Structure formats: C-alpha cells, structure tokens
Amino acid sequence: MSKTNFDFDLIVIGAGYGGFDAAKHAAEHGLKVGIIESREMGGTCVNRGCVPSKALLAASGKVREMADVDHLALFGIHSAPVRFERQKIAAHANNLVSNVRNGLTKTLERAGVVILRGQGRLEGSQKVGLRDDNGVDRVLTAKDVILATGSDPFVPPGIQIDGRTVFTSDEAVKLEWLPRWIAIIGSGYIGLEFADVYTALGCEVTMIEALERVMPTFDPDITKIASRNLIASRDVDAKSGVLASKIEPGCPVKIELVDMKTRDFVEELEVDAVLVATGRVPRSKDLNLQSMAVETNRGFIPIDESMRVLVEGQPLPHLWAVGDVTGKLMLAHTAAAQGTVAVDNIVGNTREIDYRSIPAATFTHPEISSVGLSEEEATKLSNEDGFSLGVVRSYFKANSKALAELESDGLMKLLFRKDTGEILGAHIFGLHAADLIQEVANSLSRRQSVSDLSKEIHTHPTLSEVVEVAYKQAAQQLKKS
Numbered sequence: 046m047s048k049t050n051f052d053f054d055l056i057v058i059g060a061g062y063g064g065f066d067a068a069k070h071a072a073e074h075g076l077k078v079g080i081i082e083s084r085e086m087g088g089t090c091v092n093r094g095c096v097p098s099k100a101l102l103a104a105s106g107k108v109r110e111m112a113d114v115d116h117l118a119l120f121g122i123h124s125a126p127v128r129f130e131r132q133k134i135a136a137h138a139n140n141l142v143s144n145v146r147n148g149l150t151k152t153l154e155r156a157g158v159v160i161l162r163g164q165g166r167l168e169g170s171q172k173v174g175l176r177d178d179n180g181v182d183r184v185l186t187a188k189d190v191i192l193a194t195g196s197d198p199f200v201p202p203g204i205q206i207d208g209r210t211v212f213t214s215d216e217a218v219k220l221e222w223l224p225r226w227i228a229i230i231g232s233g234y235i236g237l238e239f240a241d242v243y244t245a246l247g248c249e250v251t252m253i254e255a256l257e258r259v260m261p262t263f264d265p266d267i268t269k270i271a272s273r274n275l276i277a278s279r280d281v282d283a284k285s286g287v288l289a290s291k292i293e294p295g296c297p298v299k300i301e302l303v304d305m306k307t308r309d310f311v312e313e314l315e316v317d318a319v320l321v322a323t324g325r326v327p328r329s330k331d332l333n334l335q336s337m338a339v340e341t342n343r344g345f346i347p348i349d350e351s352m353r354v355l356v357e358g359q360p361l362p363h364l365w366a367v368g369d370v371t372g373k374l375m376l377a378h379t380a381a382a383q384g385t386v387a388v389d390n391i392v393g394n395t396r397e398i399d400y401r402s403i404p405a406a407t408f409t410h411p412e413i414s415s416v417g418l419s420e421e422e423a424t425k426l427s428n429e430d431g432f433s434l435g436v437v438r439s440y441f442k443a444n445s446k447a448l449a450e451l452e453s454d455g456l457m458k459l460l461f462r463k464d465t466g467e468i469l470g471a472h473i474f475g476l477h478a479a480d481l482i483q484e485v486a487n488s489l490s491r492r493q494s495v496s497d498l499s500k501e502i503h504t505h506p507t508l509s510e511v512v513e514v515a516y517k518q519a520a521q522q523l524k525k526s
C-alpha cells in the first residue's frame with residue numbers, strides 16, 4: 046500500500062541490474078514499488094551481457110586449457126585431443142541466463158515489487174506513461190521515479206547488421222555458429238572477451254581498432270603484457286589506426302578498411318563473420334524526457350552524485366536516473382550501486398557514490414582489471430595538487446602460486462600519493478586479476494595509506510601476495526621520500 050495518494054511510492058523504468066537493485070532495496074524499505082520492463086527481466090547483464098558471456102568464457106577457457114598441450118606437458122600431463130560441442134556450450138550460457146533471470150524475477154516478486162510489462166515513459170512530474178504489449182496506454186503516478194533504461198550496442202555508420210554474418214554482442218552471446226574467420230571491430234573489453242572465446246574454440250580472429258593502438262582504454266604497460274598474451278601469442282591479427290568504413294553482410298562478409306586519419310583506402314577483407322564491438326549507446330530517446338525539460342548529453346541523462354536528474358545543472362525533485370543510461374562507468378555493479386544510492390536518498394539516508402573506487406574487469410584468460418585513476422589522470426592530478434606520484438610494479442613471476450600454476454606472466458601497477466600514501470589507482474594483468482583488484486578497490490574506497498596496508502598479512506601462497514608486494518614497495522618509497 047502506498048502511504049501517499051500516488052499509485053506507487055516509486056516507479057522504476059527498466060528492470061536491468063540498476064532497476065532491479067533499486068526496486069528490491071526500495072521494497073525492503075517498505076515502499077510500494079512498480080517496475081516497468083519492455084523486454085526480458087534482468088536487462089543487458091542477465092540476458093545479453095555479463096551472464097552469458099561469462100558462461101561462454103568459462104566453457105571456452107576449459108577448452109583452451111585442455112588444448113594447450115605444451116603447457117600441460119610442463120606438468121607431465123598428456124591428454125587426448127579435446128573435443129567440444131558448440132551447441133552444449135551455447136546451451137550452458139542459455140540455461141544460465143534463464144536461471145538467473147527466473148531467480149531475479151522471483152526475488153522481486155517475493156519482495157512485493159509489482160512487475161509491469163510494457164514500454165514506460167515520463168508524462169511530466171511524478172507521472173509515468175505505460176503502453177503495454179497489447180498497445181493499451183495508461184498513466185500511473187508515483188512519488189518518485191527512477192530511470193534505469195540502460196544501453197544498446199553502438200553500430201557505427203556504414204556497418205550493416207544482419208544478425209547472422211554481421212552481428213553485435215546481443216547475438217554473439219548465443220554462439221549460434223563458429224565462423225572459421227571472424228573480424229572483431231573494437232578492442233575494448235567486449236571485443237577482447239569474445240576474441241578469447243573464439244580463439245579458444247578454434248576460430249581465426251582479425252581485430253580492427255580505429256585508434257592508434259589496440260586496447261586504447263587500458264594502461265599502456267598492462268596493454269603491452271596483455272596484448273603479448275591475448276593477441277600476439279594467439280591466432281589473432283590486430284590492426285590499429287584503421288577504420289571499418291563499410292561492412293556488407295553476406296558470404297563472405299566484405300569489410301572496407303580506411304586509414305583513420307587520412308580516410309585513404311587501406312584494404313578490403315573478406316571474412317566469414319564480423320562482430321561489431323564498438324561501444325554502447327544510452328537508451329533514452331523514447332523516455333519523453335522533454336516533458337521534464339531534461340536535456341541529454343549524447344543521449345546520456347545528466348545526474349548529480351546522489352543520482353538526481355539535472356536540468357541546467359540543478360536537480361529535479363523526485364526524478365532519478367541510474368545505470369548505463371547515465372554513462373558513468375557502464376558496468377553492472379555500477380548500475381546496482383547507483384540504484385541503491387538513489388533509493389537511500391529517496392528514503393532520506395543521504396548518500397553519494399564514490400566512482401573512483403569502482404573496479405572494472407575483463408574476463409579474458411588471464412584477466413585484466415583496474416580501479417581508480419589511470420597513470421595519465423594521476424600524473425595530471427599530482428601536477429594540479431602539487432604532490433609527487435608514486436608508481437610501483439609487482440610481478441607475478443615473483444609469486445609462488447603463479448609459478449606453481451605455470452602462469453607467471455603478470456603485472457600489477459599501483460599508483461599512490463607519495464605525501465600521504467593514499468592509493469590513487471591500480472592496474473593488473475594476470476591470473477585472477479578480477480578477484481585481486483577487489484582488495485585494492487576496498488582500500489581505495491577507505492582512502493587508506495600504503496603504509497598501513499603494507500602491514501596487513503596475506504595468506505601464503507596466494508596470488509594476493511602480488512598486491513602485498515606492491516603495498517610493501519610503495520611503503521618503502523614513502524619512507525625514502
């Protein structure tokens with residue numbers, strides 16, 4: 046029962062990770078909550094993102110490990126040639142998607158959240174329009190409204206998608222077939238993860254990156270070691286500084302490559318399939334944001350640190366936005382954290398989000414992870430604020446656990462303030478980097494000093510000692526400065 050005269054205390058538009066966490070958290074606070082979803086419950090992460098892609102990475106990672114006869118021979122292990130069934134790998138991902146989606150839907154129902162199927166939009170302050178699947182339209186009222194409509198794959202001009210030979214991650218997660226030769230456009234985390242899956246399953250990959258170097262968003266030192274392991278040592282041909290200006294689906298798929306700077310023709314490729322992994326665009330255009338005079342930034346909804354929607358820099362009452370549609374670190378755990386922060390503010394527990402402490406990971410084999418500032422950002426900050434920047438590197442080749450696994454090509458780079466010891470950022474490539482970064486993220490969120498952190502005891506032998514060594518080296522530098 047709403048305690049107010051509104052139909053709901055809170056309506057959330059979009060049941061992805063951001064909307065889900067917001068709705069659940071609000072219901073747990075006793076609010077009457079409605080959540081509107083036009084597609085499958087769970088949004089991108091559950092249906093077309095994190096969940097199916099990690100299932101594919103898990104299965105293909107096992108194939109890679111068992112097929113790496115040279116690596117296994119170093120342990121004295123000799124296995125028969127690996128056989129795998131593409132359909133069963135695809136079914137593993139599909140089944141996981143259904144299980145997670147059902148679990149999430151039941152969790153919301155149990156919490157008392159009303160699930161409303163259809164397309165949601167704003168109809169002015171505290172009003173939400175809902176067009177259901179039969180085209181029936183109605184207007185609901187709510188004391189507060191959270192927009193959590195997420196994002197879609199970005200497809201650059203000149204590229205035609207047919208969903209079969211030229212596709213985005215939306216289709217790739219279904220693993221409907223294995224092309225002999227696939228071009229992946231983009232070398233961000235989605236492109237890298239799918240290159241990992243495809244090469245493990247025996248496909249040849251050409252990676253096309255428009256910017257000057259592959260993996261342009263990653264730390265340059267991490268890129269060096271990661272590209273040696275994930276690109277150079279595999280069946281991957283990486284081309285950078287070239288733009289796929291035209292892609293025509295078919296058999297074969299034709300790709301026209303031009304020089305990124307001059308736009309001069311470089312070459313034409315003929316491949317079996319193309320995965321377009323060139324980033325994501327916010328889904329905000331059908332929200333009728335103009336009814337609240339909200340102006341987006343390239344489709345992203347502007348918000349403050351409390352998740353309030355901004356108009357001309359000023360927060361609007363009762364309107365909030367979370368997740369990919371806000372364009373801040375477009376990751377599932379960011380969306381979820383923003384969702385709970387929005388609700389905490391709605392119920393009067395004033396709270397802001399600390400984006401600097403949100404970690405990010407790429408689940409390749411081995412993994413890449415990071416948290417906080419890049420070295421470039423940290424250097425800029427040190428110049429502006431007048432402190433010396435400390436940089437230390439800790440290597441997996443000095444770690445007993447990594448050596449025991451015969452997987453010791455890895456690096457952690459830690460950035461910190463030399464005056465206070467505060468951690469500013471960390472970047473890791475190596476075995477279980479996605480798990481290792483969490484410890485640093487937690488310390489960063491507490492703004493802890495490396496001198497305190499260097500005294501914390503880590504289990505031996507574990508990969509976490511890579512982090513311990515970095516803290517100790519950093520603490521040594523503090524003493525010297």
Ligand SMILES: Cc1cc2nc3c(=O)[nH]c(=O)nc-3n(C[C@H](O)[C@H](O)[C@H](O)COP(=O)(O)OP(=O)(O)OC[C@H]3O[C@@H](n4cnc5c(N)ncnc54)[C@H](O)[C@@H]3O)c2cc1C
Nearest residue numbers: 059061062063083088089090094165195368369375376377
């Ligand atoms: C291949 C891939 C792999 C990924 N892997 C990871 C990973 O490993 N870790 C990680 O943290 N992140 C990962 N991500 C990113 C993650 O999926 C997103 O950051 C996350 O899903 C964003 O959540 P959201 O709630 O903002 O939006 P979404 O999950 O996109 O959900 C928005 C929902 O709103 C609905 N909707 C939109 N408009 C309306 C409307 N008008 N009315 C009703 N409903 C509407 C949509 O149908 C959708 O269900 C991955 C993404 C991809 C594509």
